[in-house]
Amino acid sequence: MSVSTAALDSSVCAPLPVLGQDVTVPLVTGGEVAYAALDYAASAPALQRVWDDVAAYAPYYGSVHRGAGYLSQLSTDLFENSRRTVAEFLGCRADDQVVFTRSTTDSLNLLAAAIPAGCQVFVYETEHHASLLPWRDAQVTYLNAPRTPGQAVETLERALADRAPYGPALVCVTGASNVTGELWPVKELAAAAHAHGARIVLDAAQLAPHHPVDIAELDVDWVAFSGHKLYAPFGSGVLAGRADWLQAAEPYLAGGGASRKVARRADGGVDVDWHTTAARHEAGSPNVIGVYSIASACKALTEAGFDTLVAREQELVRRVREGLAEVPEVQVLSLFGDDAPRVGVISFVVRGWNSSHFAAALSAEYGIGVRDGLFCAHPLVRTLLGSDPQDPGECGAPEAEPGERSLNAIRVSFGAGTPDEHIERFLRAVSELVRQGAQWKYRTEDGRCVPDRGEAARTV
8 A cells, every 4th residue: 555645635724733743752673753643532732832822821820819919810810711711612601611620531520429319311331431430329321332323312312211200310422432533413412312301411522622512502511521632731621511500519629719608617517608600619729721721722723713624634534544444454443334424533453463562563663653452431342343341351451462363442543733644654554564564573561562672573
């Protein structure tokens, strides 16, 4: 398979500047090469714009909300302006709240702690563990993996129709799969949920970096996403949406910032008056830099234009899928089929290869960073691989030796900062590894497949 620069239509737009484009890594075969970061679905590189904004603000960093000094007041303005920027980015309604958290996982655990007593939760087995696992104190119905978007809606409608007729209910669904990249019918699922008296939360961790998300237009009740997937890897996340359940719940963390007034009682106890704003769930000193970095990324993506960004990414998706289709040994994983719309996240297996061995060879011999494992979506990957749910295999921890078939998969993911050359190199590497085999021998060490230093598998 030959790949030329002309195969990619760069006229759509240039990639956005991100950190790390000039980082070189050593190859086990000798020499160095520019690192090809193709693991955006795990953590996207920081946009240069985000890094520059954070660097410009850093000397002015101060505590927020209660400081009398200039830097504290400036930081407070920056923090609250960031909240407004995120609300605008998400198309929030006038009475929605934007709560800053640590990540998507933290956001969904916060919502899980805020759902009313007796709430029934409906979640597909296809979800990332961040969406699948937080609902420990609720009555949870796990829905089987649908094979079409229409089937996803029908499955939800049947489950909601069969539920107890009274009491609160919540549906949790991804916007774009972190395994297949496929887009889910969020607007239709929201309509189904509301028609049956349920609410819906959208896990937009993989959607927001690749596609516009509008709470009002989608008619979802909450949206959760992470900064580190939105080109802002500074440890912050967002939960945005309806305020009533959040206001009625006990604070997610008890402490300073969440409380408006604390007083001792005559009996020796303590009375607390908690905030009803987003601050109710933001106790402690907030991650101002993380929050500001998210706002900066939101501005950068908006100014670049999602139409343009989506067009370029879809060109990359097309090229990757067509390139992988030229290698008969490669099986791309999909729930909804080849024609399903998707973002730049593609998982696959290679016949005759342990997935971790293949990913290790991409890194060691070509300087390409992808991910292997079950991607913290164990039930989904096992369903896609046709394996039994009880089969062994863990996220990123292969249990097969190099060369053996494994129960894991390989994921390549990319986005607004991906250069054309990274895609070309990846496709060339896949073809060469399948056709010629690895140049080096590999072994399993501490749960990872690593090159056996000084042990070439064939003449280099």
